[in-house]
Amino acid sequence: MTRNRWDDLAASLPHHEGPVIVVDNGSTDGTPQRVRQSFPSVAVIELHRNLAAVARNVGVEAATTPYVAFADDDSWWEPGALARAAAILDAHPRLAVLAGRILVGDDGRADPVCEAMAASPLGTEADQPGPSVLGFVACGAVVRREAFLDAGGFDQVVGFPGEEEGLALDLADRGWGLAYVAHVVAHHHPSSSRSTSHARRVLETRNDLLTCLLHRPWPVVGRRFLDVWRAGSVGRAAVLRAIRRAPRALRHRRPTSPSVEMRRRRLDGLFPG
Template sequence: MTRNRLDDLRRTLPRHTSPVILVDNGSVDGTVEYVRRTHPHIEVIALDRNLGAPARNLAVRQARTPLVAFADDDSWWAPGALKRAAGYFASYPRLGVLAARVLVGVPELIDPVSAAMRTAPLGRARDLPGPSVLGFIACGAVVRRSAFLSVGGFDDVIGFAGEEERVALDLAVARWGLAYADDVVAHHHPSAVRNRREREIVVRRNRLLTALLRRRWSTVAHEITTALRTPDGVRSLGAAAGSVPAALRQRAAIPPELERTCRRLARLG
């Protein structure tokens, strides 16, 4: 998935092996034309506007493989990683999402989320290939296509940034397994084309909206009060306001035991 990051794509596209589907979220920098001209083997879905993370759903539906490995324009999979992932999915039929070890930047430091998953705070189920998890980093995840689509994929309420949480919760409710694999590696070299402060505002917005979609009301209240303590908290809440009605219409609170697990992970974090 990409949007107006042609320079990043020039660096990462050659690292991807077929079959590849690229979804362009309304780029105006010549991305679509460049990819079609220089990488004709890549299927391109060219959108006329930015759908955010739900754009990935279009590619998953178009895919003709039982597994889909996500990537962003600033990430790629290490050699052999996807073959190992496919082996795990073949051996563990309950596996719905495999979270990779994500290495960040030139120093290849492990992403803090991957590092936390590696410690197995939720233990390890016998019918999963690694530590059980309740989340994933989209650019470092392989999904079973049928499982991902069964929970609706990424949704329009969240859009982008933190879009993984609602999907993970719905998969867990449906009894799909989510696991971390330390030997499945993805590389992420964060693009220079990003506004970190604005992203933090969006992340906080989406935490609140995800809580409205799936968490207990006490968690919703906690997200609001936590946001108000942050420098841009009011902006985050304001950004969420327009999507609150849609979130409430789609609200389906997770079971109490799963809520307790989420809170335990939050305390550990």
């Protein structure tokens, strides 16, 4: 998915293998037309408003392959990575999300999230190809289309960023597996237009709170909101924004099963929320 980042997209698209679908989130810089002109083999779905991460749902629904590899407009998969991913998914029919290793920037440093997934305290289930996880980074993930659609994809309450955990919990609740596989590699060269502002941090924290409200038991929700409120100006702003969206979240609240909640609690402290 992309929005108003043609320069990044033009640099990343030549790296992609196989059928590619670009879902444009209401760009105003002519991205859809530019893709059609410069990359005629790429399918373009042109949305007329920004659906945030839900745009990926549109792409998965349009795909005709059993597996879908996500990419942002500033990321791509290493040559041969998707063939390896497909073989792994073929061999592990309960695997819904293959979380690959993400190398960041020109120096190819490993994303810290991937290092944490490699050391997951959830261990490795007997029928899975790597450490079990309850979260992932979308631009480094390959999903089983059937499982993704069964779980409803990314939800509209959280939006973007931080949309991955809710989907991970939904998949785990349905009995699907999620695993980190280090030898399936994606590259991420973060766009210079990515914001690191106060507003971005507030949005990330708000979405973390909304995910908690959607999925975690009430005592956990209460503690999390209180901890974030006490954390400073970013936390207080995030709590206020989460409260404004709380009625919508409550209408869609779907607490995880006790067994999945027990697994999620093992991650508290590593991935707060």
